[in-house]
Amino acid sequence: MCHYFKNLMFQTRHTRVAGIGNTQGSQRAMNLLVAIRDIQQRTGKDLGATFLSGTVVVNALTELYVLFKYLRPKELSRQCISCFDAWAAIFTKKTTDYELNITGSIKRKERFRTYIKIPELAT
Structure with missing residues (x-):
């Protein structure tokens, strides 16, 4: 049932x-x-x-950060991670891709695509 609370x-x-x-x-989620x-x-x-x-991280990499925010606040504080941007800078990689939009023109899109430092993240 934790998927009901991923929207923190x-x-x-x-x-x-x-x-x-x-x-x-x-x-x-705030409650x-x-x-x-x-x-x-x-x-x-x-x-x-x-x-x-069974589907903890499905739609966005931010969902994993939210889990850490709920369950590991002291660990985030110990690592001086006070916000999503600090967490993302350490554990995610942002990429820039070019995609076609609905009108057929090319548009630049940035996304958080992958996790990095997986052993540290698991710890």
């Missing part, structure tokens, strides 16, 4: 990058974040929640 608000300067997702988020933070503050650790899904 985040800020980014990458406003023209395709597939970035919805930066505004949803109230449902879950507040609940998880309460549990984490009580334990003093990044514990208290587990997300299970």
Whole structure:
């Protein structure tokens, strides 16, 4: 059921990058974040929640960042990662491609295509 909560608000300067997702988020996702933070503050650790899904990262690379934001806030803080842009600079690679739009003209598109530093990301 964690796919119902993937729409958590985040800020980014990458406003023209395709597939970035919805930066505004949803109230449902924000409510879950507040609940998880309460549990984490009580334990003093990044514990208290587990997300299970068969399709964790489907539509955008931002979905993995959102999972880290929910489940590993102390680790993000330890690595001085305070926003999506800092996380993306470390763990993703942005590419520029040229695509045909619906009118047949060529348009330049930027996308976050791949993850980098996979062992560090898994840790």
